[in-house]
Amino acid sequence: MADANQINALPITIRGLTKTYGPVFALDHVDLDVRSGEFLTLLGPSGSGKTTLLMVLAGFTRPDHGSALFGDDEVIRMQPHKREVGMVFQNYALFPHMTVAGNIGFPLKLRNVNKATLHQRVESALETVQLEGFGDRQIDQLSGGQMQRVALARAIVFEPRILLMDEPLSALDKKLREHMQIELRHLHEKLGMTTVYVTHDQREALTMSDRIAVINDGKLMQLDSPRRIYDQPANPFVANFIGESTLLPVEHSDGHVSYAGTPVNVSGSESKDGRLLMLRPERLVLLKPGEEADYNTFQGVVKDVVYQGESFLLYVTLMDGADVAIRSVSQRGLLAAVPEVGAQVTLGLHPDETVLIPEGES
Amino acid sequence: MMTWLDSPASETQITHRRRIWLYIVATLVIVFLVVPTFIVIPMSFSASQYLEFPPKTWGLRWYGNYFGSTEWMTATWVSVKVAVLTVIFTTPIATMAAYGLFVSKIRLSRFIFILLITPMMVPVILIAIGVFFAYTKVKLNNTILGLVLAHSVLALPMVLIVVSAGLRSYDMNQERVARSLGASRLKAFFMITLPQIRFSVITGALLAFIVSFDEVIVALFISGGKMSTITRSMFLALRDQIDPTIASISTVMVLITSVALILAQMFGKSKSK
Amino acid sequence: MSTHSLPGTRPTTGANAAGLRQDDVRERMLMFGLSVPAILLVVVIIGIPVGWLFWLSLFNDEGVLSTSNYTRMIEHKSYYRIFRTTFNVSFLTTIICVAIGYPFAYFLAQLPQKWANIGLIAVLLPFWTSLLVRTYAWLVILQRKGLINQWGIELGLWDTPLRLVHNLNGTLIGMAHIMLPFLLLPLYGSMRTIDQDYIKAASNLGASPFRAFWSIYFPLSLPGLFAGIVVVFVLCLGFFVTPAVLGGGRVIMVSMKIETIIDLFYNFGTASALGVVLLALTLLVLFISHKLLRLDRILGGGTGT
Numbered sequence: 001m002a003d004a005n006q007i008n009a010l011p012i013t014i015r016g017l018t019k020t021y022g023p024v025f026a027l028d029h030v031d032l033d034v035r036s037g038e039f040l041t042l043l044g045p046s047g048s049g050k051t052t053l054l055m056v057l058a059g060f061t062r063p064d065h066g067s068a069l070f071g072d073d074e075v076i077r078m079q080p081h082k083r084e085v086g087m088v089f090q091n092y093a094l095f096p097h098m099t100v101a102g103n104i105g106f107p108l109k110l111r112n113v114n115k116a117t118l119h120q121r122v123e124s125a126l127e128t129v130q131l132e133g134f135g136d137r138q139i140d141q142l143s144g145g146q147m148q149r150v151a152l153a154r155a156i157v158f159e160p161r162i163l164l165m166d167e168p169l170s171a172l173d174k175k176l177r178e179h180m181q182i183e184l185r186h187l188h189e190k191l192g193m194t195t196v197y198v199t200h201d202q203r204e205a206l207t208m209s210d211r212i213a214v215i216n217d218g219k220l221m222q223l224d225s226p227r228r229i230y231d232q233p234a235n236p237f238v239a240n241f242i243g244e245s246t247l248l249p250v251e252h253s254d255g256h257v258s259y260a261g262t263p264v265n266v267s268g269s270e271s272k273d274g275r276l277l278m279l280r281p282e283r284l285v286l287l288k289p290g291e292e293a294d295y296n297t298f299q300g301v302v303k304d305v306v307y308q309g310e311s312f313l314l315y316v317t318l319m320d321g322a323d324v325a326i327r328s329v330s331q332r333g334l335l336a337a338v339p340e341v342g343a344q345v346t347l348g349l350h351p352d353e354t355v356l357i358p359e360g361e362s
Numbered sequence: 363m364m365t366w367l368d369s370p371a372s373e374t375q376i377t378h379r380r381r382i383w384l385y386i387v388a389t390l391v392i393v394f395l396v397v398p399t400f401i402v403i404p405m406s407f408s409a410s411q412y413l414e415f416p417p418k419t420w421g422l423r424w425y426g427n428y429f430g431s432t433e434w435m436t437a438t439w440v441s442v443k444v445a446v447l448t449v450i451f452t453t454p455i456a457t458m459a460a461y462g463l464f465v466s467k468i469r470l471s472r473f474i475f476i477l478l479i480t481p482m483m484v485p486v487i488l489i490a491i492g493v494f495f496a497y498t499k500v501k502l503n504n505t506i507l508g509l510v511l512a513h514s515v516l517a518l519p520m521v522l523i524v525v526s527a528g529l530r531s532y533d534m535n536q537e538r539v540a541r542s543l544g545a546s547r548l549k550a551f552f553m554i555t556l557p558q559i560r561f562s563v564i565t566g567a568l569l570a571f572i573v574s575f576d577e578v579i580v581a582l583f584i585s586g587g588k589m590s591t592i593t594r595s596m597f598l599a600l601r602d603q604i605d606p607t608i609a610s611i612s613t614v615m616v617l618i619t620s621v622a623l624i625l626a627q628m629f630g631k632s633k634s635k
Numbered sequence: 636m637s638t639h640s641l642p643g644t645r646p647t648t649g650a651n652a653a654g655l656r657q658d659d660v661r662e663r664m665l666m667f668g669l670s671v672p673a674i675l676l677v678v679v680i681i682g683i684p685v686g687w688l689f690w691l692s693l694f695n696d697e698g699v700l701s702t703s704n705y706t707r708m709i710e711h712k713s714y715y716r717i718f719r720t721t722f723n724v725s726f727l728t729t730i731i732c733v734a735i736g737y738p739f740a741y742f743l744a745q746l747p748q749k750w751a752n753i754g755l756i757a758v759l760l761p762f763w764t765s766l767l768v769r770t771y772a773w774l775v776i777l778q779r780k781g782l783i784n785q786w787g788i789e790l791g792l793w794d795t796p797l798r799l800v801h802n803l804n805g806t807l808i809g810m811a812h813i814m815l816p817f818l819l820l821p822l823y824g825s826m827r828t829i830d831q832d833y834i835k836a837a838s839n840l841g842a843s844p845f846r847a848f849w850s851i852y853f854p855l856s857l858p859g860l861f862a863g864i865v866v867v868f869v870l871c872l873g874f875f876v877t878p879a880v881l882g883g884g885r886v887i888m889v890s891m892k893i894e895t896i897i898d899l900f901y902n903f904g905t906a907s908a909l910g911v912v913l914l915a916l917t918l919l920v921l922f923i924s925h926k927l928l929r930l931d932r933i934l935g936g937g938t939g940t
Contacts, residue, residue: 016650060538062659065649076651077658080541081550087542093535097557106553107543154543164542371745376844388742391735391815392757398772398812399764401782405775412780455672462669470667478673481681485873485917487890488910491897492684495691515680518673576765578876579890583897593767600771600880604778612768619763 009037009194010071010161012057017066019052019218026052027063028218034196039188041197041205044215045241050198053215054164057196059083070162086155086193088165092147094139100126100150101135107158125153128187145176152184156191163195169204181207202242206230214238231353232270235360239278246324247276247357257356260320264296265351274356279349281313281327286337287348295348300324302343312338316345403616406609424610434595434611440585441575441592442618444506448513448574453567455514456521461551464529475522482519486579489516494583504589512584513574520573521566528562560629568626572619685914692907704908714892714909721888724806724878725871729818731811732867736818737860743819744826751827758819766813770880773809774800777881801883809881814870818863825859858928865924869917889913 012034019027026049034040042050055061057068059080068076075083095103101122108118126132129149134142142150148168155163169177169184185208188195199205205212206226214221214229214237221241222234233239236247250259252273257264259277266272287295300316303323312335314326326347328334339345367379378385408414409421428434459478463471481489493512494503502508532555540550556563581591582598592611599605695703708714743754761769776782777800784796799805829852837847875890882891889909896906 018649058538058542060541062655062662065652065655067650074651077654079546080538081544081546083542084544085542087539089535089539091533091535093533093539095536095540095554106540106545110544110549158544380844384738384742387735387738391739392754394735394812395757395761395815398769398776399761401776402768402772414782414785455676459670459673462666466663466666466670468663468667474667474670474674478670478677481677483869483917483921484681484685485890485910485913487873487875487893488685488688488914489681491893491903491906491910492688493680494897495903496684496687511676511680515676518676522673572763576767578767582894593765596767596771597876597880600767600774604774608771609775612765612771615765615768619765623763 008161009192011036012162012194012196013069015067017053017056017063017068019056019061019063025218027056030218030220032213032220032223034194037192037194038210039185039195039197039208041199041209041212042215043199043202043205043212045200048215049218050215051166054166054196054198058085058087058164084160085162085164086160088151088155088168090167090170092151094147094150096139099135100131100137100139103139103150104154104157106154111158121157125157128156129153144172145180148172148180152187161193163193165195165197167199184208214241232355233278233357236276236357239357244281244325246279246322248279248322249275250277250356262297264354266354266356268352268354269356271356271358275359276357278355278357279324281325283349283353284324284326285348286326286328287346292346292348295350296354298324298347300345300347302339302341302345304341305338316347402609402612406613412606424607427607428610428614434592434607436588437590437592437595438614440589444509444513444591445571445574447506447510448517449567449570451510452514452517452521452570453563456518456566457525457563460522460525460529464526478522479519481515490580490583493580497584503584504586506589508584509581509591512580513577516577516580517570517573520569524566524569525559525562528559532559564626564629568622571622575619688903688907689911691903692911694904696902696904704904707905708908708912717887717889717892720886721872724810724886724888725868727807728810728814728871729864729867731807732814732818733864736815736822740819740822740826743823758816761812761816766876769813770809770877773805773812774880777805777808800881802885805881806878806886809877810871810874813877814867817866817870821862821866822856822859826856829855861924861928865920869920872917872920873913
């Protein structure tokens with residue numbers, strides 16, 4: 001994947017980062033390592049502190065205390081314009097009084113790049129974001145997607161070693177968003193700079209990231225690859241925030257785990273002493289009599305059936321009163337076998353997909 | 363016409379006919395507002411001893427009086443000079459203050475803002491005699507500097523308010539982006555922010571010009587003789603007798619203000635309001 | 636995964652804490668510093684002289700500390716008359732402005748934006764024209780051989796020239812003209828924001844056009860109306876040029892008296908006292924209206940149905 005254009009990326013080391021507004025902790029002693037060249041997403045609900053963290057990295061928000069290193073350099077007290085990071089905002093913040101080329105060339109002009117080189121690099125940047133020939137356009141002539149790409153071109157043209165993006169795609173409509181997600185991913189692979197990406201959209205995070213940092217209440221909840229975040233959440237908050245899930249309490253005795261008296265095989269779980277069992281709707285299976293052998297089983301009664309187009313949901317109440325949902329794909333065979341409301345069903349969860357969640361932040 | 367009169371005029375379905383009194387009042391008010399503003403202009407071209415409208419005979423005698431008089435001309439020149447200097451002095455100071463207060467997160471900012479607005483709330487006569495008194499001690503009466511300083515204080519609130527309003531509708535993210543791209547605060551302000559609040563700054567400058575150019579009361583006290591402003595001279599002349607020359611002076615004043623307005627429009631051209 | 640201190644406490648130690656605090660202070664000072672020239676200007680040119688005047692007002696003609704300058708205002712009838720005149724003129728001007736201004740603002744607010752903007756130009760035009768020029772124009776229009784009288788006599792409406800100027804009438808007409816835009820702008824602004832859906836709803840529920848106006852529209856326009864009234868009244872209190880020119884010496888306002896005292900007697904003690912009282916009155920009016928406006932908002936701008 002090495003490219004002739006690849007920039008020497010920098011790792012980011014964050015230690016003890018804290019920012020308070022009065023009694024509220026926007027950032028609460030955050031420790032975070034971003035690997036050189038990786039695409040890291042800061043994922044969390046509104047007010048979680050993810051944007052604050054990004055702004056501290058950019059230099060626009062001053063923390064109360066803490067340390068941030070870009071490579072070996074402490075940047076926490078450095079002024080924004082000296083940090084050499086590229087930044088893309090949610091509303092693009094393109095300069096309306098300049099053309100596209102003017103916008104993109106701005107950082108180069110500030111660095112006293114000579115005219116010929118400047119022009120060439122602007123053209124090259126336009127090519128990279130697939131906007132060749134747009135140089136002379138005015139900003140108000142561009143569509144949302146085009147503005148997005150100009151903002152991107154402007155942020156990378158001066159070859160920063162770190163790129164920061166604050167929900168850059170949230171103003172775009174769905175189809176365009178999904179297209180741009182893939183484009184950004186490709187761009188990252190081509191250019192190779194360390195990228196920190198903020199979003200509240202978990203699908204986006206799962207699609208684009210090398211690793212995801214889940215943030216809530218100013219604290220880091222989990223830092224892991226998308227796969228592991230989804231499959232092995234480290235605490236109830238992550239389990240609830242990413243994907244759908246129901247958490248059931250389990251009992252431990254002599255190294256055996258059981259739910260409502262029934263033993264549970266937790267071979268697929270990384271945490272062997274977690275207190276909560278995670279049931280994801282799409283991981284549950286409707287078992288026919290005789291199939292129970294390989295599965296962890298749960299008995300229940302169907303409460304509701306909801307058809308949702310590409311899949312359907314079954315709301316089941318288990319024997320002990322807990323409510324669980326099971327999702328099945330709308331395939332012909334499965335649709336035909338949908339039980340009625342009131343029917344007794346056996347739900348199955350394969351041990352490989354059985355996960356225990358440590359009792360932690362929720 | 364008849365059908366229009368019976369058609370509904372508003373959401374309450376009241377007809378135009380029943381609201382005719384409103385339209386009459388509105389027309390009268392427009393006349394009331396506009397006519398005095400402009401009536402002086404055609405009247406100044408009347409050649410007779412008394413001003414009349416419409417003028418029975420046309421002529422430029424009153425303009426001859428005006429341009430031929432050294433006193434009137436000197437006074438006009440003083441007013442223009444002071445107004446221009448006031449603009450040059452006040453606009454940067456007010457813009458800096460507006461920006462500084464806007465960006466500053468100190469709670470004191472609100473009070474400072476109100477402090478800077480006070481010249482608008484204190485009765486001008488009080489400011490006039492106070493400044494007059496103080497100027498006597500430091501010998502600033504009858505000086506251009508004295509006038510410029512006094513007029514600047516009077517114009518400051520106006521410029522401050524207009525530029526602050528412009529900043530409020532400006533997207534500060536642009537300055538942040540510029541800084542992230544390598545521009546220091548200063549460069550970001552001049553290269554990115556200022557061009558975009560240009561319209562507000564120019565409007566503020568225009569208001570400063572008008573405040574200074576039209577100012578009477580303070581000038582009445584602190585200027586005199588050779589340093590008299592045109593407004594002061596006009597006011598004194600008006601109190602004594604009605605010299606029709608004043609009509610021509612008024613017309614020239616309206617002209618000068620209009621030129622300033624047009625210049626402001628030209629330099630302040632902005633896409634949005 | 637992370638430790639946190641007790642809620643409500645600010646940790647004082649931690650990496651770079653001191654340095655970051657320093658940076659913060661420095662930045663605040665810099666931004667504040669930008670407004671220093673303006674502050675200096677206001678303090679030196681207004682603060683000091685006016686403060687000085689206030690100081691002077693506390694000394695009588697012999698240079699002895701006393702309140703005689705102030706007590707004189709209560710003792711001498713002439714001062715009472717001047718204050719009464721000032722209040723009358725301000726009050727009457729405000730009433731006239733509201734009487735003709737409210738319908739006009741209402742009319743403008745009903746027009747589609749494009750036409751309303753043209754109407755607004757008529758309102759803003761006077762601002763660009765010197766106050767002195769407009770006052771002079773009224774002098775010319777209202778005088779014995781002026782426009783109104785010329786036409787009135789020509790059309791046979793009256794025989795002898797009406798005395799429209801150099802008296803209270805002329806002053807009121809002139810001041811109403813000057814003050815009208817100050818009332819119209821906030822009032823129009825307030826009216827423009829009234830959602831027509833309210834009127835529709837009222838009509839729908841059976842209100843007559845008048846009722847819909849009085850119960851719904853009028854109360855919603857009150858904030859702008861009050862703001863306009865306050866501005867006009869306060870400006871009238873301190874007004875000088877127009878009454879001086881159009882009043883013909885018969886209308887003496889406080890500001891004119893102050894000017895006379897300095898011009899003729901050079902008595903800063905008395906003049907300052909008068910000026911301070913005028914300032915105090917202005918601030919009082921502003922204060923009262925501030926309280927009233929707040930109340931109005933609390934009551935929801937509704938007069939109840």
